[in-house]
Every structure is written in C-alpha cells, then in structure tokens.
Amino acid sequence: MLLMMSSDNSKSSANTLRSLIFTPSTSAHSPPSATLSVLDQLLLPHETKYIPIRCVQDAWSVIRTMQIRGAPLIAIVAVLGLAVDLTSYPSTIRQLEGLGVDEIKRVIVEKMEYLKTSRPTAVNVFNAMEELSTTILADSSLTTREELLSALMTHASYMLERDVSDNRSIGSHGADEILAKVDERTNVRVITICNTGSLATAGWGTALGVARELCSRGRMEGIACLETRPYNQGSRLTAYEILTEKMPNPCLLCDSMISSYLATKGSSNTVCIVGADRVCANGDTANKIGTFQLAIVAKEFGVDFYVASPFTTLDVKLKSGKEIEIEERPPGELLESSGAPKDMKCWNPGFDVTPAAYITGIITEKGVVRRSEDGTLDVEGFVEKMS
Numbered sequence: 001m002l003l004m005m006s007s008d009n010s011k012s013s014a015n016t017l018r019s020l021i022f023t024p025s026t027s028a029h030s031p032p033s034a035t036l037s038v039l040d041q042l043l044l045p046h047e048t049k050y051i052p053i054r055c056v057q058d059a060w061s062v063i064r065t066m067q068i069r070g071a072p073l074i075a076i077v078a079v080l081g082l083a084v085d086l087t088s089y090p091s092t093i094r095q096l097e098g099l100g101v102d103e104i105k106r107v108i109v110e111k112m113e114y115l116k117t118s119r120p121t122a123v124n125v126f127n128a129m130e131e132l133s134t135t136i137l138a139d140s141s142l143t144t145r146e147e148l149l150s151a152l153m154t155h156a157s158y159m160l161e162r163d164v165s166d167n168r169s170i171g172s173h174g175a176d177e178i179l180a181k182v183d184e185r186t187n188v189r190v191i192t193i194c195n196t197g198s199l200a201t202a203g204w205g206t207a208l209g210v211a212r213e214l215c216s217r218g219r220m221e222g223i224a225c226l227e228t229r230p231y232n233q234g235s236r237l238t239a240y241e242i243l244t245e246k247m248p249n250p251c252l253l254c255d256s257m258i259s260s261y262l263a264t265k266g267s268s269n270t271v272c273i274v275g276a277d278r279v280c281a282n283g284d285t286a287n288k289i290g291t292f293q294l295a296i297v298a299k300e301f302g303v304d305f306y307v308a309s310p311f312t313t314l315d316v317k318l319k320s321g322k323e324i325e326i327e328e329r330p331p332g333e334l335l336e337s338s339g340a341p342k343d344m345k346c347w348n349p350g351f352d353v354t355p356a357a358y359i360t361g362i363i364t365e366k367g368v369v370r371r372s373e374d375g376t377l378d379v380e381g382f383v384e385k386m387s
C-alpha cells in the first residue's frame with residue numbers, strides 16, 4: 001500500500017498559515033521516503049517563502065537561525081528532518097547501505113545528539129529524541145533497515161499529528177477554565193507574549209490556541225500582544241496570526257507598555273495566557289524573555305496568568321527553574337533590532353524563568369494543573385496521575 005500524506009496544519013481553521021509541509025511516502029515494497037519544507041519565519045509577515053529541509057544539517061540550521069522557532073515546532077522539525085535525512089538524503093542512504101540494524105541505530109543516535117545541540121532551552125527537542133529512542137530504537141522486533149526506517153517515519157508522522165490534536169485539547173481545556181471564572185454574558189480580554197500559534201507549533205497553537213478557542217466560542221472581547229523585544233515574535237508573527245484569524249479588537253503593545261495598559265485599560269475579564277519552553281516539576285516555567293515581567297505586572301493588578309503547555313514541554317526531571325539552561329542569543333541580534341551602535345556591549349538572553357508563585361495554572365492537553373491550597377503547582381504529581 002502506498003501512503004501519501006501531506007500534513008495540513010491549516011485544516012482546522014479558516015487560516016492559511018502552515019509552518020511546514022511534510023510529504024511522507026511508505027510502501028511495503030520499497031524503503032520509505034519523504035520531503036519537508038518549512039516556512040521561513042524571519043521573512044514574515046512580508047514574504048511567504050518555504051525552505052527545503054533535506055538533512056539534519058538543514059534542520060539544525062533553520063532551528064539555530066530561528067527561521068523556524070517555537071518549542072513544539074523546533075521538536076517537530078528536528079524529528080521530521082531526521083526522518084527525511086535517513087530515508088531520502090542521497091549521502092545518508094549511501095552511508096546506511098550494507099549496515100546492520102545496530103550500526104544504523106548508532107548513526108541515528110549520532111544524528112539525534114547533533115540535533116539536540118541546536119538550541120538549549122526548549123525541552124521539546126530533547127523529549128522528542130528520547131521518545132524516538134524508547135519507541136523505535138529500543139524496539140527489538142524491527143530487524144531490517146526497511147522496518148526500522150518505516151517505523152521511524154510512521155512515528156514522526158504521528159508526532160506531527162499529535163501536536164495539532166494536543167493543541168486543540170489545550171485550547172478546549174483553557175477556554176473551559178477561563179470561562180468558568182466569568183459570567184456567561186461576559187467575554188474575555190486576552191494578553192499574550194511571543195508567538196505561540198500555528199507558526200510556533202505543528203498547527204493551531206498553545207496559548208494562542210486557547211485564544212482561538214475563545215474566539216470560536218464567540219467569547220473573546222479582544223486580544224493584546226506584546227511586541228516581544230528584541231526578536232519581535234509578537235509584532236511580526238502573533239499580530240500576523242491574529243489578523244489572519246480575524247480576532248476581535250486586536251492591539252499591539254510595546255513590552256514596556258504593559259503596566260500602563262493594565263492600569264488604564266485592565267478589567268476583571270482580562271487574562272494573560274503565555275506559552276512555555278520548559279516547565280519544571282514545581283511549575284517554574286521558562287518562556288520567551290519578558291514573560292516574567294508580564295507575570296509580575298499581572299500579579300500586581302490581580303490578573304490571572306496562565307501557561308499553556310503540552311506534555312511535550314514538561315520537564316519534571318528538573319525540580320525547579322534554577323536548573324534550566326537559558327539560551328543567550330548573539331549580541332548582534334539585539335544591536336541590529338535596537339539601532340544601537342554596533343560596538344555597544346549587551347546581554348541577550350532568549351528566555352526567562354517565571355517562578356510558579358506567579359502562575360495561576362498550567363493548561364495542558366490532559367487538563368489544568370491548578371495551584372493547591374498550600375500554594376504549590378504540583379506538575380510532577382499531575383504528570384504521574386495522568387500517565
């Protein structure tokens with residue numbers, strides 16, 4: 001049987017944003033093959049251009065340069081890039097010829113270790129490689145190259161589809177949680193940071209997915225997105241998604257405007273919803289730089305602050321945020337976008353850690369981790385209960 005499947009991460013919405021196009025082909029009679037291209041997010045919103053990914057080096061490069069970004073999407077591109085490399089890249093196919101299954105597994109592990117060096121903070125790529133190891137590499141029933149690569153391709157396609165369906169569930173749980181706190185005639189005003197939508201995931205989005213669900217239920221009054229300096233994921237990408245989705249009352253804010261915004265325009269139906277790059281056992285959450293500041297201001301004004309995170313972004317091996325490695329981006333990225341003299345010294349961390357004490361709840365595809373009476377956010381206990 002020939003399976004041709006092109007991932008369509010736009011099908012669940014009227015929008016046309018597709019972060020990637022993946023076309024696998026598997027047959028009982030020949031080895032699997034696939035093609036992959038990804039949307040160059042550095043060119044958005046002005047130009048729509050897809051970049052072909054033929055090998056793990058291509059995947060690594062688009063992740064490192066942030067041509068694709070967003071914790072779930074980084075992992076999906078790493079997994080699909082690995083699948084394409086192993087099944088369809090001529091020099092890898094030549095390298096694998098004549099090798100036994102154990103030797104092929106060693107080659108795969110090397111490629112996975114390489115992909116893990118692309119960006120350090122989002123846990124998703126590490127979790128994805130771990131998942132491939134435990135489901136595919138550890139499966140002793142896969143005894144030929146064809147079986148091994150077909151299983152890997154099938155699992156990669158599954159991870160792609162799962163990311164979209166997990167996001168849909170996050171949207172649904174998040175909307176239920178937030179709407180339970182307002183009366184049925186009141187609509188919600190959302191504040192968000194960075195980009196957590198279709199562009200940051202395989203489709204639909206996490207925090208922005210909750211906003212989309214509120215919209216589709218007719219319960220959103222408006223949405224404000226922070227510019228998200230210095231890379232401007234909010235002004236370039238989230239603003240673009242919000243307009244594409246035709247969300248009501250969109251509003252762009254500089255990061256430094258948030259206190260004034262809440263002081264003058266905040267109301268009891270306002271809620272902050274942000275994404276995550278790594279959520280620890282105690283609920284401490286790494287996300288885009290500026291998230292912690294938003295959480296502090298939200299607390300000051302009594303605004304609920306939710307983190308939307310799939311299980312693939314949880315890292316309960318880490319007890320607290322102190323253990324998270326924070327990526328430092330090249331100074332040039334800050335200097336160029338700020339217009340500073342090129343010799344100016346600067347510090348350019350890509351992420352910060354919001355302590356659990358500032359977080360109202362973590363919205364996952366399996367439900368919401370809420371603060372318990374003793375004030376803790378027991379992510380580890382939730383994972384144990386749900387697994």
Ligand SMILES: CSC[C@@H](O)[C@@H](O)C(=O)COP(=O)(O)O
Nearest residue numbers: 069070071194196200275276288
């Ligand atoms: C669903 S995306 C969640 C996070 O990955 C997002 O908020 C974020 O911090 C992205 O950072 P980026 O540096 O653009 O990859």
